[in-house]
Amino acid sequence: MALQTNNSNPDDHPLNLFHIQKSTLIINRLYILFHSIAIILIFYFRINSIITILNSKTQPLIPHLLIFISELTLTFIWILNQACYWRPVTRTVFPERLPEDENLPPIDVFICTADPRAEPPLGVMNTVISAMALNYPPEKLCVYVSDDGGCPVTLEAMREALKFAKIWVPFCNKYGVKTICPAAYFTGQKEIDDDVVVDSDDGFEAEKCRVKEEYELFGEKVSKASESERCISNKDHSAVVEVMVDHESKHNQTKLPLLVYVSREKRPFYPHHFKAGALNALLRVSSLISNAPYILGLDCDMYCNDTNSARQAMCFHLDPNLSSSLAFVQFPQSFHNLSKHDIYESELRCTFKTLWRGMDGLKGPCLSGTGYYLKREALYELPSMLEDMINLEELKQNFGLSNEFIRSLFKKCNTKIDCKNKLFDELLLQETKHLASCEYENDTKWGKEVGFRYISVAEDYFTSFNMHCKHWLSVYHMPSRPSFLGSCTTNLNDLLTQGTRWSAGLMEVALSRYSPFFYGPSRTSILQSFCYAWMAFLPTTFVFSWIIAIIPQLSLLNNINIYPKVSNPFFFVFVYVFVLSNLQHMREIHSTGASLHAWKHEQRVWMVKGITSHLYGSIHAIMEKIGVKEGNFLPTNKVINEDETKLYQMGIYNFQTSSIFLVPLCSLVTLNLLTFAVAIIQITFHKVHFNDVFMQTFLSFYIVLMGYPVLEGMMLRKDKGRIAPNVSCYSVIFSVFVLSFGKLLVTLF
Ligand SMILES: O=c1ccn([C@@H]2O[C@H](COP(=O)(O)OP(=O)(O)O[C@H]3O[C@H](CO)[C@@H](O)[C@H](O)[C@H]3O)[C@@H](O)[C@H]2O)c(=O)[nH]1
Ligand SMILES: [Mn+2]
Numbered sequence: 001m002a003l004q005t006n007n008s009n010p011d012d013h014p015l016n017l018f019h020i021q022k023s024t025l026i027i028n029r030l031y032i033l034f035h036s037i038a039i040i041l042i043f044y045f046r047i048n049s050i051i052t053i054l055n056s057k058t059q060p061l062i063p064h065l066l067i068f069i070s071e072l073t074l075t076f077i078w079i080l081n082q083a084c085y086w087r088p089v090t091r092t093v094f095p096e097r098l099p100e101d102e103n104l105p106p107i108d109v110f111i112c113t114a115d116p117r118a119e120p121p122l123g124v125m126n127t128v129i130s131a132m133a134l135n136y137p138p139e140k141l142c143v144y145v146s147d148d149g150g151c152p153v154t155l156e157a158m159r160e161a162l163k164f165a166k167i168w169v170p171f172c173n174k175y176g177v178k179t180i181c182p183a184a185y186f187t188g189q190k191e192i193d194d195d196v197v198v199d200s201d202d203g204f205e206a207e208k209c210r211v212k213e214e215y216e217l218f219g220e221k222v223s224k225a226s227e228s229e230r231c232i233s234n235k236d237h238s239a240v241v242e243v244m245v246d247h248e249s250k251h252n253q254t255k256l257p258l259l260v261y262v263s264r265e266k267r268p269f270y271p272h273h274f275k276a277g278a279l280n281a282l283l284r285v286s287s288l289i290s291n292a293p294y295i296l297g298l299d300c301d302m303y304c305n306d307t308n309s310a311r312q313a314m315c316f317h318l319d320p321n322l323s324s325s326l327a328f329v330q331f332p333q334s335f336h337n338l339s340k341h342d343i344y345e346s347e348l349r350c351t352f353k354t355l356w357r358g359m360d361g362l363k364g365p366c367l368s369g370t371g372y373y374l375k376r377e378a379l380y381e382l383p384s385m386l387e388d389m390i391n392l393e394e395l396k397q398n399f400g401l402s403n404e405f406i407r408s409l410f411k412k413c414n415t416k417i418d419c420k421n422k423l424f425d426e427l428l429l430q431e432t433k434h435l436a437s438c439e440y441e442n443d444t445k446w447g448k449e450v451g452f453r454y455i456s457v458a459e460d461y462f463t464s465f466n467m468h469c470k471h472w473l474s475v476y477h478m479p480s481r482p483s484f485l486g487s488c489t490t491n492l493n494d495l496l497t498q499g500t501r502w503s504a505g506l507m508e509v510a511l512s513r514y515s516p517f518f519y520g521p522s523r524t525s526i527l528q529s530f531c532y533a534w535m536a537f538l539p540t541t542f543v544f545s546w547i548i549a550i551i552p553q554l555s556l557l558n559n560i561n562i563y564p565k566v567s568n569p570f571f572f573v574f575v576y577v578f579v580l581s582n583l584q585h586m587r588e589i590h591s592t593g594a595s596l597h598a599w600k601h602e603q604r605v606w607m608v609k610g611i612t613s614h615l616y617g618s619i620h621a622i623m624e625k626i627g628v629k630e631g632n633f634l635p636t637n638k639v640i641n642e643d644e645t646k647l648y649q650m651g652i653y654n655f656q657t658s659s660i661f662l663v664p665l666c667s668l669v670t671l672n673l674l675t676f677a678v679a680i681i682q683i684t685f686h687k688v689h690f691n692d693v694f695m696q697t698f699l700s701f702y703i704v705l706m707g708y709p710v711l712e713g714m715m716l717r718k719d720k721g722r723i724a725p726n727v728s729c730y731s732v733i734f735s736v737f738v739l740s741f742g743k744l745l746v747t748l749f
Pocket of ligand 2: 486
């Protein structure tokens with residue numbers, strides 16, 4: 001039998017399969033065709049009107065030009081985006097066909113945390129414990145925590161976490177618990193119901209109670225320490241590396257993954273490159289300790305929700321047809337605190353259910369910061385170097401001066417981590433601290449050509465773009481049970497702050513010499529470059545959003561028609577584009593199993609981000625480019641606030657955010673409301689003809705409809721989450737100002 005298996009063709013029993021979604025592919029391509037024809041007709045109409053105006057000088061040119069610019073921006077983004085719809089695929093895996101446990105490769109788990117105030121240590125520890133409980137040989141797992149907060153409470157919490165893991169992991173193994181994150185297991189009824197309990201009569205309930213008590217004790221200890229004054233970020237300290245040693249292991253039969261705490265050196269005025277810098281420090285430190293060939297990357301709030309993700313990922317990494325060119329397997333980001341009224345579109349539904357599947361049909365999805373199994377080698381760029389004669393000087397220029405680290409590049413991973421002989425080695429620990437020091441990266445290629453890349457705060461996006469440009473592939477796997485669950489943004493402030501950071505990070509790349517539109521096509525496929533370029537240039541849609549919310553309205557009030565009359569055949573082309581694109585959006589939503597309410601929420605969030613995050617992110621990136629501002633990575637808040645959660649769960653907007661976000665939003669909605677009111681009055685009293693102004697009036701109406709929650713927050717609500725009266729006041733003054741002086745703008749030329 002054994003002989004037969006060895007000789008059999010692995011293609012008969014593949015570890016994974018992929019399926020092209022044929023019907024979706026056909027619909028998407030037909031849509032692209034019809035929409036493109038309509039866009040060409042609109043451009044024809046625009047150019048024609050502009051030429052007519054230039055010749056006849058009967059109307060001011062500027063509003064027509066501005067609207068044309070906005071349409072060009074949107075079309076540019078639309079074209080790039082279509083690449084993500086070109087060839088959607090889905091994948092299936094067969095973990096039962098994997099080799100025996102002893103032949104599975106080791107995995108290092110990297111968990112990053114940065115700020116104990118925004119990221120409560122108990123949440124971080126739940127992520128750590130869930131990773132330790134993965135269904136994978138424990139001697140082949142090593143869990144590293146990078147603490148950019150340099151906080152002693154996090155270190156203590158880890159020691160406690162190790163103690164609790166010794167109870168938790170055996171419990172999960174014994175009873176086949178699927179929800180391996182203790183906080184989720186003991187609080188989330190839904191997940192527990194899914195759990196299959198092996199041998200349920202075997203004292204399960206009693207043991208569950210005991211484990212629960214232990215968890216509560218552990219939770220109390222950590223929470224108490226988190227409330228103390230010591231629980232703050234320290235931005236000025238030397239490197240700390242601690243390998244958590246289980247002193248009782250002699251008496252304890254259970255094997256647990258090794259746990260390592262790393263807090264790289266931090267000094268004020270020393271650039272530390274945020275998360276990418278933290279990950280690079282982890283890459284180096286771990287290379288001396290376990291040096292696993294694969295890395296599972298997790299954000300501190302993203303716990304493992306399925307025990308099997310590592311084995312599923314190995315179905316791709318160990319596939320002989322894929323292995324040599326596969327850089328990473330990306331799992332979707334899913335969230336445990338989503339509301340069924342996801343008013344902030346925190347689910348990122350389209351990205352993780354449609355776009356990444358589309359990219360998977362090209363060269364593979366973009367790295368998403370968390371929930372990926374990455375091949376270490378893909379960050380080192382070693383293959384070509386190995387072929388040449390090994391040049392030590394060159395290696396040191398690339399990787400820094402540590403001989404130990406350079407040696408690790410050529411060493412096979414330590415298939416079994418030998419705590420007894422190695423880790424107590426003081427010299428080795430000293431070397432890991434050197435590798436985690438501020439100065440180690442000076443004059444090396446870290447962040448430039450080696451490791452996670454620096455020039456953007458969207459390090460995940462930029463690093464994977466670099467990998468795809470170096471001919472690596474990636475794979476997207478979306479099992480029915482979410483493999484990882486994190487906490488999503490549940491208020492407008494977090495949403496827009498995070499959105500601004502993402503926009504800044506993406507625009508940093510768009511404006512750099514790595515701009516995907518130019519840098520990509522010769523290095524990876526054109527369609528793949530389009531997907532990356534789409535993300536990089538997405539923030540530029542602020543141009544469209546701002547123009548469409550102001551110019552047609554000002555034109556309407558000043559009797560300038562920038563859209564065709566109802567009787568004009570081009571009118572139907574505009575209607576057709578509007579209806580067709582919305583139908584396609586609805587079809588896409590339906591195909592992912594979401595309700596059509598998502599359509600409303602997504603349209604709204606798109607408009608809101610266009611007006612705020614995309615604009616501010618772009619400004620930030622431009623200011624960085626000209627050297628007047630520095631990059632910034634403010635971690636998203638992960639503290640649960642009950643009032644906020646309640647509002648989010650009920651689908652009510654929480655407008656407690658900075659006026660820098662609110663004033664533009666309120667002003668533009670008010671401006672559209674006023675315009676709409678004036679237009680209706682004018683139509684009613686026959687001052688203008690409905691036929692002439694239908695489109696501009698409808699546009700204002702649509703914006704008011706989409707912006708209704710803002711008006712409600714300004715005028716009707718009395719609760720804490722409403723818009724403050726002074727913000728409303730400024731906004732009304734600002735919109736009246738724009739309406740009064742806008743005449744100058746639209747009639748000047
Ligand atoms: O200086 C820093 C800043 C952040 N982080 C960690 O990075 C992770 C992601 O930060 P978060 O604030 O949760 O960012 P999100 O906006 O939710 O993250 C998305 O977008 C980021 C890029 O902007 C990616 O890094 C993330 O993986 C991705 O989930 C967290 O674990 C942080 O602790 C650090 O380690 N060091
Ligand atoms: Mn996050």
